[in-house]
Amino acid sequence: MGEFDLIARYFTRPSPKAALGVGDDCALLQPAPGTQLAISSDMLVEGRHFFPDVDPFTLGHKALAVNLSDLAACGAKPLAFTLALSLPRVDEDWLASFSRGLLELADAHGCELVGGDTTQGPLNICITVFGEVPVVAGRSQALLRSGARAGDDIYVSGTLGDARLALEALRGRIALPPALLSDARNRLEQPTPRVALGQALRGVASAAIDVSDGLLGDLGHVLRLSKVGASVEAPLVAGLMAVTRHPEWSSELLLSDTLQEYVLAGGDDYELAFTAPPSAREAVAEAARQSGTPVTRIGAIEAQPGLRVRGADGQLLTRRYASFDHFG
Amino acid sequence: MGEFDLIARYFTRPSPKAALGVGDDCALLQPAPGTQLAISSDMLVEGRHFFPDVDPFTLGHKALAVNLSDLAACGAKPLAFTLALSLPRVDEDWLASFSRGLLELADAHGCELVGGDTTQGPLNICITVFGEVPVVAGRSQALLRSGARAGDDIYVSGTLGDARLALEALRGRIALPPALLSDARNRLEQPTPRVALGQALRGVASAAIDVSDGLLGDLGHVLRLSKVGASVEAPLVAGLMAVTRHPEWSSELLLSDTLQEYVLAGGDDYELAFTAPPSAREAVAEAARQSGTPVTRIGAIEAQPGLRVRGADGQLLTRRYASFDHFG
Numbered sequence: 241m242g243e244f245d246l247i248a249r250y251f252t253r254p255s256p257k258a259a260l261g262v263g264d265d266c267a268l269l270q271p272a273p274g275t276q277l278a279i280s281s282d283m284l285v286e287g288r289h290f291f292p293d294v295d296p297f298t299l300g301h302k303a304l305a306v307n308l309s310d311l312a313a314c315g316a317k318p319l320a321f322t323l324a325l326s327l328p329r330v331d332e333d334w335l336a337s338f339s340r341g342l343l344e345l346a347d348a349h350g351c352e353l354v355g356g357d358t359t360q361g362p363l364n365i366c367i368t369v370f371g372e373v374p375v376v377a378g379r380s381q382a383l384l385r386s387g388a389r390a391g392d393d394i395y396v397s398g399t400l401g402d403a404r405l406a407l408e409a410l411r412g413r414i415a416l417p418p419a420l421l422s423d424a425r426n427r428l429e430q431p432t433p434r435v436a437l438g439q440a441l442r443g444v445a446s447a448a449i450d451v452s453d454g455l456l457g458d459l460g461h462v463l464r465l466s467k468v469g470a471s472v473e474a475p476l477v478a479g480l481m482a483v484t485r486h487p488e489w490s491s492e493l494l495l496s497d498t499l500q501e502y503v504l505a506g507g508d509d510y511e512l513a514f515t516a517p518p519s520a521r522e523a524v525a526e527a528a529r530q531s532g533t534p535v536t537r538i539g540a541i542e543a544q545p546g547l548r549v550r551g552a553d554g555q556l557l558t559r560r561y562a563s564f565d566h567f568g
Numbered sequence: 569m570g571e572f573d574l575i576a577r578y579f580t581r582p583s584p585k586a587a588l589g590v591g592d593d594c595a596l597l598q599p600a601p602g603t604q605l606a607i608s609s610d611m612l613v614e615g616r617h618f619f620p621d622v623d624p625f626t627l628g629h630k631a632l633a634v635n636l637s638d639l640a641a642c643g644a645k646p647l648a649f650t651l652a653l654s655l656p657r658v659d660e661d662w663l664a665s666f667s668r669g670l671l672e673l674a675d676a677h678g679c680e681l682v683g684g685d686t687t688q689g690p691l692n693i694c695i696t697v698f699g700e701v702p703v704v705a706g707r708s709q710a711l712l713r714s715g716a717r718a719g720d721d722i723y724v725s726g727t728l729g730d731a732r733l734a735l736e737a738l739r740g741r742i743a744l745p746p747a748l749l750s751d752a753r754n755r756l757e758q759p760t761p762r763v764a765l766g767q768a769l770r771g772v773a774s775a776a777i778d779v780s781d782g783l784l785g786d787l788g789h790v791l792r793l794s795k796v797g798a799s800v801e802a803p804l805v806a807g808l809m810a811v812t813r814h815p816e817w818s819s820e821l822l823l824s825d826t827l828q829e830y831v832l833a834g835g836d837d838y839e840l841a842f843t844a845p846p847s848a849r850e851a852v853a854e855a856a857r858q859s860g861t862p863v864t865r866i867g868a869i870e871a872q873p874g875l876r877v878r879g880a881d882g883q884l885l886t887r888r889y890a891s892f893d894h895f896g
Contacts, residue, residue: 259604263793264713265641265778266606268701271599276587278594279682281696283652285689313593324611324694354607357694361613366652366685366694368609373596385592450593465591 246330246358250339251323255352258320267354269320274375277319278382280310281368290429291410292363296334298429299365300341305433306452307369308349309510312438313450315383316371318351324368326361349435374442383441383448383514388466390543392446392515395524395535397434399482400455401499402427404506420486427482431510437535440527441514448514454505459513460547466515471548472539474557477503480536504549515541574658574686578667579651583680586648595682597648602703605647606710608638609696618757619738620691624662626757627693628669633761634780635697636677637838640766641778643711644699646679652696654689677763702770711769711776711842716794718871720774720843723852723863725762727810728783729827730755732834748814755810759838765863768855769842776842782833787841788875794843799876800867802885805831808864832877843869 247262255261260268271277284303286292304321311318323342327335346353351369373382406424409416416424434450441448447466449458455477463470481503516524521537528535542548549557575590583589588596599605612631614620632649639646651670655663674681679697701710734752737744744752762778769776775794777786783805791798809831844852849865856863870876877885 259708260710260712265638265776266608266644266699266710268642268708268710269605269607270703271605273601277597277599277605279597279650279696279698280594281650281652281684281694283654283685283687283692283694285654285687285692288687288689310593314596316594322607322609322696324609324696326611326613326692356609357611359611359613359616361616361692362690364611364613364654364689364692364694366609366611366692368607368650368652368696370607371594375598380587380596382588382594382596384588448593 246335250335251353251356253343253353255320255354257352258354261352261354267320267322269354269370271372275372276375276380276382278311278314278316278371278373279368280307281366282306282310283364283366286363294429296338297341300338301345301430303365303367304342304345305431306510307367308351308433308435309431309450309452311369311371312434313383313448313512314371314373315381315438315442315448316373317439318349318435319370319372320352320354321346321367321369323353323356324366325356325358326364327358328360328363381442383438383445385447385449385462386465388447388462388468388515388541389517390468390541392517392541393521393537394459394470394472394513394515394539394541395537396451396455396480396513397437397511397533397535399480400451400477400509400511401481401503401506402483403431403508404502405481405483407508420483423486424483428508431508433510434512434533436531437512437527437533440531444520444523444527445514445516448512451509451511451513452507454507455503455513456505456547462513462515463547469542469545469547470539471542471550474500474504474549475552476536476538574663578663579681579684581671581681583648583682585678585680586682589680589682595648595650597682597698599700603700604703604708604710606639606642606644606699606701607696608635609694610634610638611692611694614691622757624666625669628666629673629758631693631695632670632673633759634838635695636679636761636763637759637778637780639697639699640761640763641711641776641840642699642701643709643766643770643776644701645767646677646763647698647700648680648682649674649695649697651681651684652694653684653686654692655686656688656691709770711766711773713775713777713790714793716775716790716796716843716869717845718796718869720845720869721849721865722787722798722800722841722843722867722869723865724779724783724808724841725765725839725861725863727808728779728805728837728839729809729831729834730811731759731836732830733809733811735836748811751814752811756836759836761838762840762861764859765840765855765861768859772848772851772855773842773844776840779837779839779841780835782835783841784832784875790841790843791875797870797873797875798867799870799878802828802832802877803880804864804866
């Protein structure tokens with residue numbers, strides 16, 4: 241099968257929202273009047289972002305999910321995406337499954353595949369995603385990393401650390417009961433981008449970021465760009481790992497320090513970390529209800545620079561959590 | 569050097585046209601009122617699109633040039649781009665040179681780097697480019713592949729076949745005098761996207777495409793989408809190879825059939841092939857003058873389906889030219 245047949249068979253779909261979709265030199269998008277276009281690009285590489293034997297359905301899902309997560313962090317409404325794909329060979333079963341995982345998630349978010357590229361080479365998936373953000377009275381409603389202010393509450397959506405737990409189990413470094421591994425693995429391989437929450441937080445949150453490299457590291461970007469510091473309450477955060485609520489869970493499985501590190505700095509969570517003033521607590525709760533997304537308050541923004549992790553007794557935990565750095 | 573330092577050092581620049589550039593979850597673009605956004609994405613893979621020892625400066629240039637060429641084919645004005653980069657290791661000399669080649673071309677076209685991704689893996693460069701196309705009285709001014717009509721003239725910009733000639737020489741399949749190789753190699757490694765010509769052809773050309781896979785193959789896309797056929801005059805086209813005008817040129821170097829194939833189906837040319845009605849000949853000439861880009865009329869669109877290549881005597885040349893297909 242040639243490049244053009246491959247695109248026609250697996251990656252060409254109607255794109256009613258786009259002025260022009262797949263098949264010409266460019267796609268054409270016409271953002272609604274009074275909106276900005278939010279753009280993000282993520283590249284997934286075999287061995288770095290996924291195992292060579294990963295189920296292609298979940299890989300298709302994840303490749304788009306991590307991009308939608310960036311839109312969510314800006315409060316943008318998904319519109320369209322391009323897919324550039326390098327494949328070692330044409331494997332029709334693989335492509336059918338990959339494109340199904342990709343396009344099911346795309347359809348669920350009304351995000352149209354409008355263009356891209358295919359070539360032969362080591363497996364590499366590069367998606368660029370486009371979303372819409374309203375501009376009201378000349379002000380962009382996009383959630384930025386730079387808007388946190390001293391006194392703001394810090395929140396995180398959903399659960400943290402499960403993806404890292406699964407990763408360590410799949411690498412053979414820890415053993416997990418099958419049902420627990422299955423749940424954790426689902427979080428690793430099919431993350432849920434918090435698209436509805438992001439949009440509901442427009443006008444409510446003061447800053448937001450998606451947790452891809454680990455909570456503390458990503459929160460660090462917010463602090464740096466907002467020129468503030470923060471305290472985070474470790475016990476609150478540690479309670480956020482979903483699998484710890486699992487009936488098969490046994491505390492012998494993991495040392496609690498390791499567990500805590502997965503939650504605070506595990507990465508690959510694709511939850512939203514965001515800030516909002518205490519006056520907005522009811523509005524945050526309403527955004528969580530509206531979007532059907534659990535949200536937990538985990539700390540506060542402070543004027544003093546730096547990120548402090550405090551234990552149950554309020555004392556500082558001095559251990560350092562290394563954030564995931566792709567060249568670290 | 570970590571991922572964030574790498575981005576800060578080599579890929580972070582002021583982006584005055586963008587509402588928000590590198591550094592947040594998303595970039596924000598606000599297209600001018602009454603415009604559409606043209607989007608294209610191209611992925612370059614080592615060994616497939618460039619030699620492992622290619623000069624990183626020219627690689628940076630080419631990675632953006634092939635994307636700008638897609639904008640040119642739509643008549644779009646470059647605005648911004650994202651860069652996703654997978655690198656086997658952090659080599660600062662390589663990165664300095666690559667980013668210089670990339671950003672010099674970007675600056676020349678006012679095309680701002682607004683975001684992207686870096687990761688570790690086999691060398692892979694994925695650029696997604698954004699341009700602006702006016703919408704006049706509700707009609708997009710974008711040049712499409714689908715607009716060619718029977719009776720239209722067919723044109724091509726610049727020269728063809730030189731890139732393929734260089735490729736064959738670099739692969740050791742043919743020998744070229746040094747000065748000639750240097751010229752041909754420059755066309756292969758630093759193609760000139762016909763951005764000004766594309767914009768000048770808005771409202772003049774009926775259809776356009778950029779010649780990346782070979783003239784006949786790319787013209788075939790125009791014919792298929794426009795539901796027409798065409799005749800192309802081989803001698804006119806064959807005269808378009810720049811290096812054949814070179815003083816060191818010797819006809820013994822290549823069989824003329826091979827030469828003709830490079831021109832008609834060599835690929836990697838990044839010229840524009842376009843159509844326009846005979847009534848627009850003066851307007852086409854004016855667009856060529858305005859943009860300082862040579863343009864040659866090479867044939868005509870016909871109602872009869874299929875692409876016919878005719879010799880000097882008008883007779884059909886039956887040999888088939890295979891277009892470059894990435895999985896062919």
